[in-house]
Amino acid sequence: MNLALFDFDGTITHKAMFADFIRFAVPRRRRILGTPLFAPMVVGYKLGLVSGNAIRSSVVSFGLRGARAEHVREMGRRFSDEVLSTVLRPIALERIRWHRERGDKVVVVSGALDIYLEYWCRTHGLDLICSRLEVVDSHLTGRYHGPQCVGAEKSRRVRETCTLQDFSTVYAYGDTEEDLDMLSMAHKKYYRWQELP
Known part of the structure; x- marks a missing residue:
């Protein structure tokens, strides 16, 4: 048996879906209040001065803190059905x-967030390792449960979950620098759908 590791945003989909999910799940009033607060951060991110981890953590904290977990999971299910289905790459x-x-x-x-990926992966019969949101007393805390699953954390979690020696060949598919550590684990690596040597 072989192991195939797929990044989601930009690899399975045509684009990153974090911002789309926030627009979908966070009430409009809260998004309007957050826009001026996050504008400098977004500029800093585009200039390479603010990390993706930092901006995602801040947006999750502002947008989802205190929300009922059951409600956000339902929004994740709807997002999976209504939005993700329109941005999947046929390849x-x-x-x-x-x-x-x-x-x-x-x-x-x-x-990407467990809140919608769990449903999408379950629907497609796929295993999942991803960033998880913290829930306490049935409400989101606005924090991640553990580190975000990017960069070296991806390969660490794969090794923690899968015994690589049990697989004849490991395939890995990614599209950004955050995937390169995971790709380095594989016998066959695909970056933006081009096979690497």
């Missing part, structure tokens, strides 16, 4: 199908 779905037909273990390894 990615075909490759996932190819791996599954061969009997390979297919795992989505993503910095």
Whole structure:
């Protein structure tokens, strides 16, 4: 059996979906209040002065803190059905199908949020390793549960979850620098759908 590791945002989808989910799930009034607060951060991110981790943490804290977990999970299910289905790459779905037909273990390894990825992966019969939101007393705290699943954290969690020696060949698919550590674990690496040496 082989192991196939797929990044989600930009690899399975045409674009990163974090901002789209925030627009979908966070009430309009709260988003309007947050826009001027986050404008300098967004500029800093585009200039390379603010990390993706920092901006995502801040947006999650502002947008989702105190929300009922059950409500946000329902928004995640709707987001998966109504939005994700419109941005999937045919090449990615075909490759996932190819791996599954061969009997390979297919795992989505993503910095994206569990709140919608769990539903999407369950619907498609895929395993999932991703960033998780913290829930206390049935409400989101506005914090991540553990580190965001990006960069070296991706490969750390894969090793924690999968015994790599049990697989004949490890495939990995990604599209940004945050995926390179995961790709370095694989025998066959694909970056933006081009095979690397």
